[in-house]
Amino acid sequence: MLAFIIRRFAQALFVVVAMVVIVFFGTNVVGDPVWMMVPGDATQEQVEEVRRAFGFDQPVYVQFFRFLADIAQGDFGRSYVHGGSAIRLILDRMPATLELAVVALIFAVIIGLPLGLFAGLKPDHPASRAIMAGSILGFSLPTFWVGLMLIMFFAVMLGWLPATGRGPVTTFLGIETSLHTLKGWQHIALPALNLALLKISLVIRLARSGTREASLQDYVKFARAKGLSPRRIVGVHILKNIMIPIVTVLGLEFGSLVAFSVVTETIFAWPGMGKLLLESIQRLDRPLVVAYVMVVVLLFVTINLIVDILYSALDPRVRLAGKSE
Amino acid sequence: MSDVVATPRAKGEFARFVDRFLEDRVAVFGLGLITLIVLLAVFAPLIAPQNPYDLAKVDIMDSRQPPGSKSMDGFTMWLGSDGVGRDLWSGILYGLRISLMVGLLSGLIAATIGLCIGLIAAYFGGRIENVIMRIVDLQLSLPSVLVALILVALLGKGVDKIIIALIVVQWAYYARTVRGSALVERRKEYVEAARSLGLSHTRTMLKHILPNCLAPVIVIATVQTAHAISLEATLSFLGVGLPQTEPSLGVLISNGFQYMLSGKYWISFFPGVALLLTIVGINLVGDRLRDVLNPRLEK
Amino acid sequence: MTQPVLEVENLATHFFTRDGVVKAVDGVSFKVGAGEVLGIVGESGSGKSVTGFSIMGLIDPPGRVVSGSIRLAGEEIVARDDEAMRKVRGKHLAMIFQDPMMTLNPVLRIDTQMIEAVLAHDKVSEQAARERCIEALSMVGIPSPAERLVAYPHQFSGGMRQRVAIATALLHRPKLIIADEPTTALDVTIQSQILAEVQKLCAETGTAMVWITHDLSVVAGLADRIAVMYAGRIVEEGNVSQVLDVPRHPYTRGLIGSVPSANPLGARLKQIPGSTPSLGRLPKGCSFEPRCASASEACRAAKPDATDYPDGSRVACFNPYSLARAS
Numbered sequence: 001m002l003a004f005i006i007r008r009f010a011q012a013l014f015v016v017v018a019m020v021v022i023v024f025f026g027t028n029v030v031g032d033p034v035w036m037m038v039p040g041d042a043t044q045e046q047v048e049e050v051r052r053a054f055g056f057d058q059p060v061y062v063q064f065f066r067f068l069a070d071i072a073q074g075d076f077g078r079s080y081v082h083g084g085s086a087i088r089l090i091l092d093r094m095p096a097t098l099e100l101a102v103v104a105l106i107f108a109v110i111i112g113l114p115l116g117l118f119a120g121l122k123p124d125h126p127a128s129r130a131i132m133a134g135s136i137l138g139f140s141l142p143t144f145w146v147g148l149m150l151i152m153f154f155a156v157m158l159g160w161l162p163a164t165g166r167g168p169v170t171t172f173l174g175i176e177t178s179l180h181t182l183k184g185w186q187h188i189a190l191p192a193l194n195l196a197l198l199k200i201s202l203v204i205r206l207a208r209s210g211t212r213e214a215s216l217q218d219y220v221k222f223a224r225a226k227g228l229s230p231r232r233i234v235g236v237h238i239l240k241n242i243m244i245p246i247v248t249v250l251g252l253e254f255g256s257l258v259a260f261s262v263v264t265e266t267i268f269a270w271p272g273m274g275k276l277l278l279e280s281i282q283r284l285d286r287p288l289v290v291a292y293v294m295v296v297v298l299l300f301v302t303i304n305l306i307v308d309i310l311y312s313a314l315d316p317r318v319r320l321a322g323k324s325e
Numbered sequence: 326m327s328d329v330v331a332t333p334r335a336k337g338e339f340a341r342f343v344d345r346f347l348e349d350r351v352a353v354f355g356l357g358l359i360t361l362i363v364l365l366a367v368f369a370p371l372i373a374p375q376n377p378y379d380l381a382k383v384d385i386m387d388s389r390q391p392p393g394s395k396s397m398d399g400f401t402m403w404l405g406s407d408g409v410g411r412d413l414w415s416g417i418l419y420g421l422r423i424s425l426m427v428g429l430l431s432g433l434i435a436a437t438i439g440l441c442i443g444l445i446a447a448y449f450g451g452r453i454e455n456v457i458m459r460i461v462d463l464q465l466s467l468p469s470v471l472v473a474l475i476l477v478a479l480l481g482k483g484v485d486k487i488i489i490a491l492i493v494v495q496w497a498y499y500a501r502t503v504r505g506s507a508l509v510e511r512r513k514e515y516v517e518a519a520r521s522l523g524l525s526h527t528r529t530m531l532k533h534i535l536p537n538c539l540a541p542v543i544v545i546a547t548v549q550t551a552h553a554i555s556l557e558a559t560l561s562f563l564g565v566g567l568p569q570t571e572p573s574l575g576v577l578i579s580n581g582f583q584y585m586l587s588g589k590y591w592i593s594f595f596p597g598v599a600l601l602l603t604i605v606g607i608n609l610v611g612d613r614l615r616d617v618l619n620p621r622l623e624k
Numbered sequence: 625m626t627q628p629v630l631e632v633e634n635l636a637t638h639f640f641t642r643d644g645v646v647k648a649v650d651g652v653s654f655k656v657g658a659g660e661v662l663g664i665v666g667e668s669g670s671g672k673s674v675t676g677f678s679i680m681g682l683i684d685p686p687g688r689v690v691s692g693s694i695r696l697a698g699e700e701i702v703a704r705d706d707e708a709m710r711k712v713r714g715k716h717l718a719m720i721f722q723d724p725m726m727t728l729n730p731v732l733r734i735d736t737q738m739i740e741a742v743l744a745h746d747k748v749s750e751q752a753a754r755e756r757c758i759e760a761l762s763m764v765g766i767p768s769p770a771e772r773l774v775a776y777p778h779q780f781s782g783g784m785r786q787r788v789a790i791a792t793a794l795l796h797r798p799k800l801i802i803a804d805e806p807t808t809a810l811d812v813t814i815q816s817q818i819l820a821e822v823q824k825l826c827a828e829t830g831t832a833m834v835w836i837t838h839d840l841s842v843v844a845g846l847a848d849r850i851a852v853m854y855a856g857r858i859v860e861e862g863n864v865s866q867v868l869d870v871p872r873h874p875y876t877r878g879l880i881g882s883v884p885s886a887n888p889l890g891a892r893l894k895q896i897p898g899s900t901p902s903l904g905r906l907p908k909g910c911s912f913e914p915r916c917a918s919a920s921e922a923c924r925a926a927k928p929d930a931t932d933y934p935d936g937s938r939v940a941c942f943n944p945y946s947l948a949r950a951s
Contacts, residue, residue: 018463026479136612140604142555144562145578145597152590163586218726225680225721226741226792227714230706236740240731259468266563267582281478281565289478296471304466 008308012301019297023290024067071294077287081280086287090273090295095176096166097265097272101257103179103192105250108199113246115200116207121234123212131204138201143260147194147267154190161186164269191268195261199253206249210242251307255300345617355609362603366421373415374400377572389584392591405591408580413591416577417599423573424600427484428554431491435553436546438492439499444530444538446500447507457500464497473556477565487566491553502545506538540618547611551604558600574600627698628655629799629832630679635692637671637678646903648674648687650856653930656800656849661826661833663843663864665879666853669900672836673722675853676802679834680719681709697799715745718793722805724785728777734788735773741792760791765821783814790818794825800832807842819846840883844868852876855901855911858930862937872937872944874916910942918943 042050051057055066070076076086119128155163167184169176178184214220215238223233262274269275273292280288347353365372392405392413404413446457464472476490510516511534519533560566561575562582569576574596581592637649649671656662666672678689681701694702701712713719721727729737735757742753754773761769764787777785786806793801803822807815823846826833837843843850844864851861852875860873871877878896898915907913913923922928922942930940 015463015466023475026475136608137605140551140601140608142558142597142600142604144559145593145600148578148582148585148593148597152585152594156586156588156590218721218723219729221682222719222721222727222789223729223737224682224710225713225719227710227712227744228740229710229744232740232744236732236736237729241729244731256468256470259471262470262474263559263563277474278563278565281474289475293475297467300466 008305012305015301016297019293020068020071023293024064027286027290076291076294079280079285079288081283081285081288086291087295089276089288090291093271093273093276094295096178096270097258097261097274099177099179100188100191100195100261100264100270100272101254103188104195104199104257105254107192107196108203108250109246111196112200112203113207116204117211117234117239117242119204120208120211121215123208128208132208135201135204138197138204141197143194143197144263144267146197147191147264150190150194151267161190163190166271191264191270194268195257195264198260199250199257202249202253203246206246207242210245211238214238214241247310248307251303251310254303255296258296258299342617346613349613349616352609352613355606355613358602358606359610362421362599362606363425365418366425369415369418369422373412373418375412375415377411377416377419389589389592391589392595404595407577407592408584413577413595416572417574417596420572420574420577420596421599421603423484423567423571424554424557424575424603427488427491427557427567427573428550431488431553431557432495432546432550434488435492435495435549436499436542439496440503440535440538440542442496443500443503444507444535447504447511448526448530448534454504458504461497461500461504464493465501469494469552469556470559473560474563474565477560482565482568484567484571487557487560490560491556494556495549495553498545498549499542502541503538506541507534510534510537544611544615544618547607547614551607551611554600554607555604626658628657629660629697630656630834631693631695631698632675632679633693633695635675635678635694636690637674637683637687638690639687641686641904644904647856647906648903649678652692652853652856652858654851654858654861656832656834658799658832659826659830660849661823661835661847663847663850664834664836664853665838665840665843665850667838667900669903670853671856671903672838672853673804676719676804676834676836679800679802680713680717682713682719711745714741714798715796716799718796718798718801720786720789720793720801720803720806723809724782724789724806725809727789728785730777733774733776734780738773738788738792738795741795745796756795757791760795761788763794763825764788764791765817766791783810783818786810786818787821790822790825794829794831797829798831800834801826802834802836804836805838808837808839815842822846840868840879852879855906856903857911857927857940858938859912859941860937860939861930862933862935862939866935866937872933872939872946873941874918874943874945875912877945878915918945 048057055063058066074087078084079086079089082089115131118125119131122128151163154161165187167178167181167187169178169184170180171177172180178188220233220237223237228237258274261270261272262277264270265272265275266278273295277289277292279285280292370376389408390406390410392403394405395401400412404417406412407416442457446454473490473494476493477486480486480489516529516533519529524532557566557573558575558578561573562579564579567573567576572580577596578593578600581589581594581596584592632655633653635649635652636647639646639648652671652675654662664672664675674683674687677683679694681704683689689702692702693700696712696716701709704712728734735754738757738760739750739753742748742756743750746753748756757773758769761772766772766784766787772780772784777788780788786809790806807818810818819842822833825831835843835847847864849862850864850867851858852867852873853859854875860867860871860876867876868880871880875896878894881894882896896915901907901911901914907924909922909924909926910916910919910928913919916923920943928940928942930938931944932938
């Protein structure tokens with residue numbers, strides 16, 4: 001088990017290092033960052049001054065090691081636009097994004113799982129066909145356009161839910177959240193649904209194929225032979241088996257939820273780090289972009305590690321095989 | 326000699342493939358949809374009542390008219406008009422051209438690059454394969470929308486930049502797929518036979534392994550093209566994709582966003598429907614292709 | 625004669641597939657008395673497992689019991705609805721499956737899977753249910769059952785898993801256990817251990833049993849009566865000694881002839897020519913006719929009905945072997 005963790009850790013480290021290298025060369029070799037920092041009418045002297053001040057006159061390898069040393073200390077530079085520490089700005093926005101992603105994930109499970117289970121248990125039922133058609137549509141619909149339609153329908157036409165923004169925020173157990181008020185839930189409902197859309201389709205497919213596979217297994221037939229109620233067979237025997245792949249996949253998909261939140265946050269003016277990233281890209285605020293990328297990569301790597309551990313916790317075959325090693 | 330024998334059988338297989346594909350009515354619908362969309366895009370200048378790029382034809386007095394209004398020029402704007410007075414139907418037809426062009430071009434280049442890299446990885450194996458697959462894994466572990474956003478942040482706006490970003494996002498899928506099926510093919514006897522006849526590496530790869538890897542590539546290509554079109558629209562919508570001078574569907578939707586809250590839904594809605602139909606059509610065809618070309622997945 | 629535990633009459637189970645109707649079981653009748661073991665023998669595809677699942681009411685679409693009657697202790701169970709049938713399954717009627725590696729849910733602990741079987745039929749406390757499980761496990765010869773109860777299936781060997789399955793089947797002291805080739809997937813030594821234990825348990829508890837197998841030598845030592853199935857029908861049924869020593873149906877003779885121990889050492893094994901017919905396209909006459917050495921014109925024209933013999937056997941054949949011909 002320990003060897004397994006160490007190996008996974010080394011892989012994670014490799015990904016992080018590779019990303020650092022790519023980001024550095026991406027930002028320093030492709031294009032001259034100085035031109036992004038000076039006003040358009042700057043004189044040659046002003047340009048050179050900025051170049052020296054930020055150390056861009058040094059050789060590339062010197063810059064690279066300084067970059068490495070800086071980020072190792074958590075220093076990603078100062079935002080050109082906001083002036084403050086780039087990493088600080090990103091981290092301040094992170095709770096909002098994580099909140100959105102977590103709620104989206106919950107939506108994906110509570111909507112997708114029952115639908116997928118149903119479609120798997122009764123594959124020939126007309127409702128199952130409708131569910132599967134819906135899931136194909138869910139894969140095809142561009143997220144941003146669905147977001148617009150949600151706003152149009154629920155906010156503009158029906159006026160049920162607010163179109164933009166986040167509810168009042170409080171700190172609970174050290175976590176900043178807006179979910180303690182009804183207003184907070186009203187605000188998060190549309191963006192979370194929007195973000196969840198793709199994952200709902202994914203959960204439906206996973207749950208359906210998992211259910212169909214499990215229903216054919218001898219252990220389900222044996223459970224029926226024991227005289228268990230259909231409820232218990234589906235709720236315990238089948239559900240526990242299909243949850244393993246679903247939790248694994250959803251865990252891995254959490255990172256993509258964070259990434260896709262760039263789109264959703266922009267549409268719904270959700271004050272998360274994705275929206276900040278987009279503003280930074282448009283304003284050429286390089287340190288913020290770099291800080292965002294590194295934060296998201298770290299998040300990804302951590303999630304993958306956690307999912308591996310969770311996976312082994314859910315599947316006794318993996319868990320105990322690991323222990324006896 | 327072998328060609329003479331092989332041709333009729335290949336034809337028979339192709340005919341069977343077509344028959345199997347046409348068995349599924351939904352897929353045929355998808356195919357019809359795509360054909361229609363492509364035709365509309367190709368013949369946009371002939372069909373569109375207005376050239377949306379021609380500023381002389383666009384009248385600001387026509388702006389934000391609801392669907393069915395009459396334009397100042399006297400034709401009916403069935404889908405309404407956008408913020409600067411362009412007929413939306415014309416805008417969508419021209420927008421389709423750009424969206425399809427960007428999607429197909431990036432897909433074609435990415436497929437070519439991915440094919441070569443995947444073949445090289447599978448054929449030579451060893452360290453080359455290891456390095457390539459590490460890069461592929463790294464690439465695939467990151468969400469495409471994020472990679473594309475970062476690339477656009479580094480490269481800037483423009484059609485060429487977007488195409489580059491879309492290529493970078495897609496190539497790894499092709500490389501992984503091609504490597505997978507090439508590995509299987511490589512172990513088969515006819516490759517050994519080709520090698521022992523003294524054929525060169527390139528010839529063995531292109532003549533013998535590549536044709537047998539094409540089926541999964543075609544399936545991936547449909548999915549990836551739909552994905553690329555959607556991604557371009559997303560980037561353009563976010564304002565980091567195509568510039569206003571290249572109004573793809575994403576740009577049109579983005580332009581309409583600001584009018585959405587005041588209830589002028591059509592400016593964003595109809596380009597979105599066009600985008601949706603395109604993607605759904607491609608996906609339906611792709612689903613069926615996967616079923617037909619990959620008998621293992623069939624029930 | 626006392627009331628039989630199980631009476632099956634003219635049972636027919638058909639599968640309605642896209643390629644046509646597959647008559648997996650087509651007119652099967654037999655009885656099992658209390659404490660009796662009936663061995664159903666046949667090649668794969670002869671319909672013996674489908675017969676077992678039909679009795680359990682576990683035939684899934686596209687399959688369906690199309691006609692016939694199944695009476696458990698005199699009560700008809702064929703037409704029962706799902707909930708009524710559920711109350712019988714596990715309580716009065718239990719089943720053991722072929723592959724012990726597949727019958728236990730891999731992600732649930734043994735105690736979960738056994739206790740739920742108790743609670744499905746009896747309203748007892750979880751603690752009481754647990755004690756019954758421990759008792760059942762020790763009955764089937766599992767050492768330190770209380771500890772083993774909290775383990776997961778993959779921590780057991782195949783033989784141990786099958787013992788767990790048998791213990792689960794015994795939890796409610798059912799009237800009848802259907803065993804669908806429960807020892808086929810096991811090693812020969814474990815197979816004989818389990819056979820011996822099952823025989824002992826049935827004798828102790830008075831449980832009747834239907835033992836489905838393709839292996840004549842298994843039922844030879846275990847069963848009281850044998851039913852030989854071929855292509856969805858019972859071709860011969862009778863006491864073990866009767867069927868094995870004086871087989872009347874040519875197919876039964878063929879089966880016995882192909883058992884290695886029945887052949888002289890060093891001689892070539894006898895085998896039945898041809899192969900099992902496709903159940904979707906059975907001949908109009910006797911299904912065994914194409915492979916039968918003593919087939920006549922009558923065999924091609926119609927299916928033979930079962931004939932009762934004074935010694936208690938039933939044979940469905942136009943040209944059965946007589947004692948004289950057999951010797």
